[in-house]
Amino acid sequence: MSAQKPVQSDDPIELLADSLNVWVGKLSDIVHKVIDTEPIRNVINWARMYSLWPVNITTACCSAEFGAASGARHDLERFGVLPYGSLRQSDLIVIEGTITKKMAKRLRMIYDQMAIPRYVIAMGDCAISGGLFHDSYSIVNGAHEFLPVDVYVPGCPPRPEALEHGIIMLQEKIRSSKVYPQS
Amino acid sequence: MTTTDKPTQENTLGSPSPDEPGAQTLTLSVGPQHSGSGHMRLIVELDGDIILNAQPDPGYVHRGIEKIIELRNIIRSIPVIERPSIIDASNLNHAWVRAIEELQGVEPPARGQYLRCLLNEMNRIMSHLYWLSIYGVFLGHTTMFMWPLGDRELFIDLAESLTGARITYSYLVPGGVRRDLPQGFAEEAIKRTEYFEKRLDEYENIFFKNPLFTSRAKGVGVLSRQKAIELGTTGPTLRGSGVDADLRKDEPYAAYGELDFKVHTRPDGDSYSRVMVHVDEMRESSQLIRQILKKLPSGPVRRKAPIVVPRGEAYGRVESARGECSFYMIGEGGDKPYRARYITGSYRNMAAISAVLEGVRLADMPTSWWSIDYWPVEADR
Numbered sequence: 001m002s003a004q005k006p007v008q009s010d011d012p013i014e015l016l017a018d019s020l021n022v023w024v025g026k027l028s029d030i031v032h033k034v035i036d037t038e039p040i041r042n043v044i045n046w047a048r049m050y051s052l053w054p055v056n057i058t059t060a061c062c063s064a065e066f067g068a069a070s071g072a073r074h075d076l077e078r079f080g081v082l083p084y085g086s087l088r089q090s091d092l093i094v095i096e097g098t099i100t101k102k103m104a105k106r107l108r109m110i111y112d113q114m115a116i117p118r119y120v121i122a123m124g125d126c127a128i129s130g131g132l133f134h135d136s137y138s139i140v141n142g143a144h145e146f147l148p149v150d151v152y153v154p155g156c157p158p159r160p161e162a163l164e165h166g167i168i169m170l171q172e173k174i175r176s177s178k179v180y181p182q183s
Numbered sequence: 184m185t186t187t188d189k190p191t192q193e194n195t196l197g198s199p200s201p202d203e204p205g206a207q208t209l210t211l212s213v214g215p216q217h218s219g220s221g222h223m224r225l226i227v228e229l230d231g232d233i234i235l236n237a238q239p240d241p242g243y244v245h246r247g248i249e250k251i252i253e254l255r256n257i258i259r260s261i262p263v264i265e266r267p268s269i270i271d272a273s274n275l276n277h278a279w280v281r282a283i284e285e286l287q288g289v290e291p292p293a294r295g296q297y298l299r300c301l302l303n304e305m306n307r308i309m310s311h312l313y314w315l316s317i318y319g320v321f322l323g324h325t326t327m328f329m330w331p332l333g334d335r336e337l338f339i340d341l342a343e344s345l346t347g348a349r350i351t352y353s354y355l356v357p358g359g360v361r362r363d364l365p366q367g368f369a370e371e372a373i374k375r376t377e378y379f380e381k382r383l384d385e386y387e388n389i390f391f392k393n394p395l396f397t398s399r400a401k402g403v404g405v406l407s408r409q410k411a412i413e414l415g416t417t418g419p420t421l422r423g424s425g426v427d428a429d430l431r432k433d434e435p436y437a438a439y440g441e442l443d444f445k446v447h448t449r450p451d452g453d454s455y456s457r458v459m460v461h462v463d464e465m466r467e468s469s470q471l472i473r474q475i476l477k478k479l480p481s482g483p484v485r486r487k488a489p490i491v492v493p494r495g496e497a498y499g500r501v502e503s504a505r506g507e508c509s510f511y512m513i514g515e516g517g518d519k520p521y522r523a524r525y526i527t528g529s530y531r532n533m534a535a536i537s538a539v540l541e542g543v544r545l546a547d548m549p550t551s552w553w554s555i556d557y558w559p560v561e562a563d564r
């Protein structure tokens with residue numbers, strides 16, 4: 001979006017297109033308002049809640065418990081959580097532990113490429129505040145320093161049950177959230 | 184990549200002409216957001232479908248553990264040294280206490296030694312199972328992802344009843360182990376290991392004999408015996424290339440000298456051999472657990488050891504699930520080491536990644552390099 005106002009032209013087609021743009025903008029506002037009404041919002045949020053696909057990004061050792069949680073006994077898929085390779089189609093980052101400075105850049109890059117709505121779970125003490133490695137020279141002390149975090153799951157490593165609880169909390173959060181967060 | 188076949192044409196896009204080196208190849212960056220890499224990046228140079236050259240780019244999980252060890256006393260640093268290979272915590276812990284005990288001159292009681300071996304072997308199975316499940320993911324074999332992780336929980340439950348933690352035990356301390364066996368542990372462990380061995384037979388039918396796996400692993404990613412030795416690989420990678428090397432046999436520590444077990448090797452050095460070495464080792468460890476429980480001597484599990492690192496140098500090494508893990512420690516008489524060099528199995532095996540991937544098809548890349556059992560967290564420390 002440029003701050004400058006475009007120069008008005010005399011071309012009738014361009015004028016028409018301009019006014020059309022204004023109308024399309026107004027229309028989309030109306031659509032947003034309608035969609036954000038209670039019944040439609042509930043349906044959309046319900047769909048979002050139960051199809052949280054996390055990106056396949058592992059940052060450190062908490063990934064072992066994430067693996068155990070997606071495996072046979074705990075089976076995260078019953079909450080609709082299915083680790084997925086393509087970040088354009090996924091809506092959740094589970095930050096699994098220590099974020100090194102080298103990884104932090106990549107994490108931010110991945111977050112920026114994901115489509116809205118996107119959610120972040122910080123799993124493990126390291127992702128919350130540095131944990132065991134708080135005084136290390138090569139880590140970032142907590143995911144909040146460069147990402148907006150929705151749910152924190154403490155533990156070192158958190159048990160799979162704790163991660164499941166975190167996911168249920170995130171689902172509760174989505175249930176009551178607006179469809180268009182910015183507007 | 185350019186595929187133009189008119190080499191003399193003026194190239195306005197600035198891409199290299201086909202005659203130049205690198206013009207006919209494609210360089211791919213795999214990871215760290217992965218489906219075929221871990222928390223690391225592989226820079227792969229391709230000619231068509233064939234990998235010419237693959238370079239690992241580690242360091243995404245480097246947390247400066249060697250430095251942190253210098254800042255904590257020896258008991259407080261046990262959780263820290265466990266973290267690099269959280270699925271193989273007890274073996275790494277063992278290398279640490281071996282180095283300290285060598286400096287202190289403390290010899291743990293026999294029962295403590297046996298309990299150490301017990302947890303080590305359980306950890307070896309858990310680690311191999313976790314690795315096998317990821318191998319299943321890389322092949323797109325979802326059953327092989329679910330089954331090993333489910334069976335891993337058998338041993339996780341056992342370890343939890345023994346130590347109080349699912350995967351991070353901090354069970355081995357200088358002078359012995361933290362606590363004795365809980366009631367009914369032996370019976371439960373024997374039942375579970377027997378069940379587990381039956382499960383391994385089922386794996387055989389669904390996976391190890393499955394053409395889906397064998398056609399992508401047999402003869403793929405060959406690491407010759409000579410090369411494996413030259414590159415300094417250890418653990419299952421080395422044994423998969425036909426070298427009979429296992430610290431538990433070559434330099435018996437803890438109770439391994441009194442236990443009866445075989446070292447499994449395979450001569451071929453391809454992905455299949457490395458996978459099968461892991462499987463054989465799981466059977467062996469399962470058998471070892473029962474044997475340890477049968478031979479377990481009575482007595483105390485821990486001897487008093489001071490929280491001090493006496494002046495001197497020591498080298499403690501063990502055979503962890505991924506190969507030789509060692510600590511080189513310099514003490515100054517305080518409660519912290521002056522310096523501790525920490526080398527793990529994955530770190531030693533990193534050199535094998537390029538060697539294994541050379542000449543392999545891109546589609547076989549995940550299965551080939553993962554057969555090395557490279558755990559990036561462990562290698563980066």
Ligand code: SF4
Nearest residue numbers: 097098124125126156
């Ligand atoms: S919280 Fe604990 S288990 Fe998780 S990444 Fe940090 S050190 Fe590892």
